[in-house]
Amino acid sequence: MTTATATRILNGIEIPGPGTWNLDPAHSRADFTARHLMVMKVRGHFADVRGAVHIEEHLEDSWAEVVIGAASLDTGTLDRDNHLRSPDFLNVEKFPEIRFRSSGVELLGGTRLKVTGDLTIIDVSRPVVLDAEFEGIVMDPWGKTRGVFSAETEINREDWGMNWNVALEAGGWLVSKEIQIEIEVETVFSPPESETISVP
Numbered sequence: 001m002t003t004a005t006a007t008r009i010l011n012g013i014e015i016p017g018p019g020t021w022n023l024d025p026a027h028s029r030a031d032f033t034a035r036h037l038m039v040m041k042v043r044g045h046f047a048d049v050r051g052a053v054h055i056e057e058h059l060e061d062s063w064a065e066v067v068i069g070a071a072s073l074d075t076g077t078l079d080r081d082n083h084l085r086s087p088d089f090l091n092v093e094k095f096p097e098i099r100f101r102s103s104g105v106e107l108l109g110g111t112r113l114k115v116t117g118d119l120t121i122i123d124v125s126r127p128v129v130l131d132a133e134f135e136g137i138v139m140d141p142w143g144k145t146r147g148v149f150s151a152e153t154e155i156n157r158e159d160w161g162m163n164w165n166v167a168l169e170a171g172g173w174l175v176s177k178e179i180q181i182e183i184e185v186e187t188v189f190s191p192p193e194s195e196t197i198s199v200p
Contacts, residue, residue, distance in 0.1 A: 006145035006189040007137055010059075013111060014137055016147045021053040021187035023066070024146070028185040030068055035176035037168065044075035044084075046098075053149065053187055062105050064115065066183065068098040088164035089157075095122045103127075111135070115151060121160040128153050130183075145189040152182045 008017045028049040036042050048069030056062045070092040075081055085092045102117035113132040118125045132151035140146055156177050166174035 015059070015134060016053075016055045016137065016189070018055050018057050020190045021055060021147050022190055023049060023051045023053075024186045024188055025050050029183075031182045033180040034178075037174065038172040038176065042075060042080075044073055046070070046072045047074060048072035049183070049185065051185075053147075053185075059107060060105050064100075064102045064117075066100045066185070070096055070098050089162050091122050100128075119155070122162070124160045126159050128155060147187045147189065148185070149187065150182070150184045152180065154178055154180050
């Protein structure tokens, strides 16, 4: 494999070539942010992120699937993490995976993309729109071609049935309903003749 088989030029920008780009779990993560007491930002991330980006000849036909291990969340506080893993929120024992499967890609110019798809949490699937960007291509020291993608969106957790909360005397809620999500993934090119998708 050479870089030429893994990349191409579109409007003067080097972009991924057709084929499967498997997520590297060691260099991929999903971050989330909520507000506590309506003011303080609480940040966390999921360490277990897997999946693939499949690039087609026509970029608009490309698709992506991401699988997140729900129990891999970490906010830096064990009690809070255990609560988020409980049936009040993610119920990870019953629903161990969070999944995203794209249904459409729109080129916005430059390296920016609009990606639509379905996000499945605790067995509830809802459409979401990701503001995505292709961050670039690099060759690693072992001769593998890597592409980096990022995406972000905001969801209302109650749309997925995560309704637990405590009303504040002054108004508002203990935990915000709106959750910001940011995803950064590093992918490894797999030539079409040997491509495999690392999603179970």
